[in-house]
Amino acid sequence: xxxxxxxxxxAFVFILDGVGDRPIPELGFRTPLEVAKKPNMDYxxxxxxxxxxxxxxxxxxxxxxxxxxxxxxxxPYRYYPGRGPLEAVGAGVELKPGxxxxxxxxxxxxxxDGKLIVVxxxxxxxxxxxxxxxxxxxxxxxxxxxxxxxxxxxxxxHRVALVLRGKGLSPKVSNxxxxxxxxxxxxxxxxxxxxxxxxxxxxxxxxxxIKLSYxxxxxxxxxxxxxxxxxxxxxIILTRGAGMVPLDLKSFExxxxxxxxxxxEEDTIIGLAKLLGMxxxxxxxxxxDLESDVMAIGKRALEVYESTDADIIxxxxxxPDIAGHDANYLGKVKIIEKADEMIGYILKNTPEEKTxxxxxxxxxxxxxxxxxxxxxxxxxxKGPGCRVDKVKRYDEFSCAEGILGxxxxxxxxPIVLDLMNRRxxxxx
Amino acid sequence: xxxxxxxxxxAFVFILDGVGDRPIPELGFRTPLEVAKKPNMDYxxxxxxxxxxxxxxxxxxxxxxxxxxxxxxxxPYRYYPGRGPLEAVGAGVELKPGxxxxxxxxxxxxxxDGKLIVVxxxxxxxxxxxxxxxxxxxxxxxxxxxxxxxxxxxxxxHRVALVLRGKGLSPKVSNxxxxxxxxxxxxxxxxxxxxxxxxxxxxxxxxxxIKLSYxxxxxxxxxxxxxxxxxxxxxIILTRGAGMVPLDLKSFExxxxxxxxxxxEEDTIIGLAKLLGMxxxxxxxxxxDLESDVMAIGKRALEVYESTDADIIxxxxxxPDIAGHDANYLGKVKIIEKADEMIGYILKNTPEEKTxxxxxxxxxxxxxxxxxxxxxxxxxxKGPGCRVDKVKRYDEFSCAEGILGxxxxxxxxPIVLDLMNRRxxxxx
Numbered sequence: 117x118x119x120x121x122x123x124x125x126x127a128f129v130f131i132l133d134g135v136g137d138r139p140i141p142e143l144g145f146r147t148p149l150e151v152a153k154k155p156n157m158d159y160x161x162x163x164x165x166x167x168x169x170x171x172x173x174x175x176x177x178x179x180x181x182x183x184x185x186x187x188x189x190x191x192p193y194r195y196y197p198g199r200g201p202l203e204a205v206g207a208g209v210e211l212k213p214g215x216x217x218x219x220x221x222x223x224x225x226x227x228x229d230g231k232l233i234v235v236x237x238x239x240x241x242x243x244x245x246x247x248x249x250x251x252x253x254x255x256x257x258x259x260x261x262x263x264x265x266x267x268x269x270x271x272x273x274h275r276v277a278l279v280l281r282g283k284g285l286s287p288k289v290s291n292x293x294x295x296x297x298x299x300x301x302x303x304x305x306x307x308x309x310x311x312x313x314x315x316x317x318x319x320x321x322x323x324x325x326i327k328l329s330y331x332x333x334x335x336x337x338x339x340x341x342x343x344x345x346x347x348x349x350x351x352i353i354l355t356r357g358a359g360m361v362p363l364d365l366k367s368f369e370x371x372x373x374x375x376x377x378x379x380x381e382e383d384t385i386i387g388l389a390k391l392l393g394m395x396x397x398x399x400x401x402x403x404x405d406l407e408s409d410v411m412a413i414g415k416r417a418l419e420v421y422e423s424t425d426a427d428i429i430x431x432x433x434x435x436p437d438i439a440g441h442d443a444n445y446l447g448k449v450k451i452i453e454k455a456d457e458m459i460g461y462i463l464k465n466t467p468e469e470k471t472x473x474x475x476x477x478x479x480x481x482x483x484x485x486x487x488x489x490x491x492x493x494x495x496x497x498k499g500p501g502c503r504v505d506k507v508k509r510y511d512e513f514s515c516a517e518g519i520l521g522x523x524x525x526x527x528x529x530p531i532v533l534d535l536m537n538r539r540x541x542x543x544x
Numbered sequence: 545x546x547x548x549x550x551x552x553x554x555a556f557v558f559i560l561d562g563v564g565d566r567p568i569p570e571l572g573f574r575t576p577l578e579v580a581k582k583p584n585m586d587y588x589x590x591x592x593x594x595x596x597x598x599x600x601x602x603x604x605x606x607x608x609x610x611x612x613x614x615x616x617x618x619x620p621y622r623y624y625p626g627r628g629p630l631e632a633v634g635a636g637v638e639l640k641p642g643x644x645x646x647x648x649x650x651x652x653x654x655x656x657d658g659k660l661i662v663v664x665x666x667x668x669x670x671x672x673x674x675x676x677x678x679x680x681x682x683x684x685x686x687x688x689x690x691x692x693x694x695x696x697x698x699x700x701x702h703r704v705a706l707v708l709r710g711k712g713l714s715p716k717v718s719n720x721x722x723x724x725x726x727x728x729x730x731x732x733x734x735x736x737x738x739x740x741x742x743x744x745x746x747x748x749x750x751x752x753x754i755k756l757s758y759x760x761x762x763x764x765x766x767x768x769x770x771x772x773x774x775x776x777x778x779x780i781i782l783t784r785g786a787g788m789v790p791l792d793l794k795s796f797e798x799x800x801x802x803x804x805x806x807x808x809e810e811d812t813i814i815g816l817a818k819l820l821g822m823x824x825x826x827x828x829x830x831x832x833d834l835e836s837d838v839m840a841i842g843k844r845a846l847e848v849y850e851s852t853d854a855d856i857i858x859x860x861x862x863x864p865d866i867a868g869h870d871a872n873y874l875g876k877v878k879i880i881e882k883a884d885e886m887i888g889y890i891l892k893n894t895p896e897e898k899t900x901x902x903x904x905x906x907x908x909x910x911x912x913x914x915x916x917x918x919x920x921x922x923x924x925x926k927g928p929g930c931r932v933d934k935v936k937r938y939d940e941f942s943c944a945e946g947i948l949g950x951x952x953x954x955x956x957x958p959i960v961l962d963l964m965n966r967r968x969x970x971x972x
Binding site: 501502503504505519520521522523524527529530531532533534537539540541542543544 | 566567573596600601602603604605606607608609610611613620624627812910912913915916917918919940941944949950
């Protein structure tokens with residue numbers, strides 16, 4: 117028996133966004149995965165271990181963010197930082213454990229009876245240079261409040277990411293944005309959502325920042341000009357979606373002892389990957405829809421494999437999810453087949469006897485639901501010398517009979533690491 | 545249908561250390577369990593329920609200690625006390641919840657520029673009477689430090705178990721032993737590893753103990769004699785592997801309401817069992833390797849069954865793990881067959897209609913990995929009137945199709961207790 121001491125392997129994890137489905141009458145009550153021709157996915161299933169995975173827990177509908185958090189090996193209930201931080205990192209902001217981030221709008225308010233009434237939540241969908249200049253003015257005027265560092269980062273159009281950095285903050289605060297309420301309502305005071313000093317302090321700081329933003333913006337030359345031009349002034353920021361980067365969030369490398377590299381078609385995933393300290397990129401040719409150049413994504417993944425020391429390369433294909441949302445079952449079959457060719461290209465150009473291959477999804481997006489569902493997703497993992505079950509196809513029903521049984525999303529990376537011989541023992 | 549109210553049963557739990565494996569090319573891509581002739585294990589599988597168990601969680605490689613903690617019904621992440629306490633109880637020391645224990649070496653240091661430089665981490669592998677006398681001197685001179693009771697217990701050769709007993713201790717402290725670093729380095733100061741009063745206090749106490757040990761030992765007559773004889777003096781203790789017995793650790797009997805008795809081939813398991821308040825012994829004839837007299841172990845288990853009131857008798861066979869570490873697949877097949885004969889002997893000599901039989905492993909030790917792996921282990925449980933699945937063989941692939949599905953190691957004892965009719969209701 118050949119045995120090479122301490123030999124470790126590298127891995128590819130293919131993420132087919134939203135690929136899981138339910139029986140589709142027009143497909144003879146089969147799923148797109150059952151209908152698609154996908155010899156390479158089936159090969160991985162046939163020579164490996166299969167099962168079903170609940171990304172969060174049975175019946176719970178994951179988001180793309182929570183689903184990927186699980187795929188990256190982080191318990192979503194514990195480590196999900198919320199929308200504010202995810203939008204911030206998606207917009208390129210670097211966040212650290214303990215940072216509180218919020219989604220903000222540049223908005224238009226009007227003073228009435230001593231109250232600030234929301235005239236337009238998006239300040240006439242302000243964008244471009246006007247928005248950038250106003251955010252710059254906010255950054256120059258509001259650098260610190262009550263010992264907490266304050267940063268504003270421009271995002272798309274009227275959107276702004278607000279970051280609070282310092283000790284003793286809490287994400288448990290309410291929104292100042294009246295949100296879906298009809299315009300014409302006053303902005304809301306930010307309130308603590310739990311009985312803690314941190315939440316009270318954070319709410320107080322946010323109320324001060326909102327008031328300050330009005331002082332800074334209301335007579336700003338850009339707004340004066342906008343009013344003259346008949347446009348709505350962006351004279352305040354409205355906050356929502358507060359979230360905190362968990363204090364005990366460790367980077368992927370610290371947590372698992374290996375380097376991850378993420379190639380993905382979506383900014384949220386890139387942001388999440390960077391928050392976890394991984395290198396991440398949207399490759400050229402990736403359009404995040406059914407027209408995406410999936411083979412170009414595979415070629416870039418192979419380049420990363422050949423030119424970096426990444427141990428696990430995650431390759432994300434967005435198309436199946438888009439097709440599910442659109443109930444476009446034929447499109448879903450087709451994008452699965454394109455993804456399969458890409459996986460075949462990787463299989464052909466990497467040494468199978470030294471590589472672990474895994475296929476998963478971040479959630480199911482059944483065409484009949486047109487949204488994410490709580491159905492578990494099929495998974496297949498193949499590695500040098502691994503156990504092999506009888507399952508020969510990668511789909512929702514075949515994989516249900518595999519030896520991995522029904523696992524949770526966070527279990528995937530430990531199983532991959534074990535086959536890579538990179539897993540440390542717990543105990544002796 | 546006959547029904548006897550409240551009838552309770554006794555159980556045997558057979559632990560085949562490291563028995564899980566992966567396909568072995570030389571065995572036609574089968575595992576040792578698939579190849580071995582084991583009619584008695586298969587009988588338990590055929591007449592019982594089967595499944596796969598992750599001792600810790602999917603993909604995580606258990607140690608023998610953490611694996612057994614799970615088999616005994618204790619969540620490893622919560623109750624694992626660490627190496628210090630396990631070595632201490634393995635050496636016969638009685639520990640209680642809250643005790644902090646460390647692994648120590650008697651070592652040789654030399655003063656140089658006001659620093660203590662490690663000349664030999666094992667004091668020339670001191671052993672026997674010299675070591676015992678020096679440990680005795682430590683015990684006489686260092687009985688209490690800052691209100692904490694201090695005990696030294698001689699272990700094998702240069703090894704010493706150090707126990708701290710008292711309130712407000714923490715195991716979160718660093719090692720003074722420079723460890724794998726080359727000799728010639730100074731001993732390290734013990735530092736707190738978390739921001740807590742308990743950790744700071746424990747580190748401070750340990751630094752005092754280490755300094756005191758040098759004062760006590762440096763001019764001890766035994767060391768003066770050793771120097772004259774050209775031997776290295778054992779003039780200090782070096783500490784590592786601090787661990788605490790969890791404050792809420794209950795005995796096996798308190799936890800489950802039944803008496804356990806452990807017959808095992810390894811001191812660590814005996815120590816762990818005793819820490820959980822179980823009777824435990826290494827039986828005569830047990831050598832902990834492939835030469836072990838497995839039938840003698842079975843005979844002793846039957847004696848315990850006949851002469852004690854133990855409710856669950858755990859019977860541990862070490863051989864399969866040894867064979868896995870050595871990639872000795874034929875040896876693994878053979879030891880499995882020996883274990884099967886032993887199980888047959890127990891089956892023949894106990895009343896099946898009143899006994900629960902379970903087979904498990906503490907982890908997989910695949911011959912291709914030559915170490916513990918994260919692969920789940922097959923389990924089979926048979927009891928009077930229990931559900932019976934279609935599975936007819938005890939191995940990694942057959943049991944994957946059983947009705948127990950994929951469970952966790954800590955689930956085993958509750959399932960066994962349930963079949964014993966010894967499980968209390970939770971709720972009414």
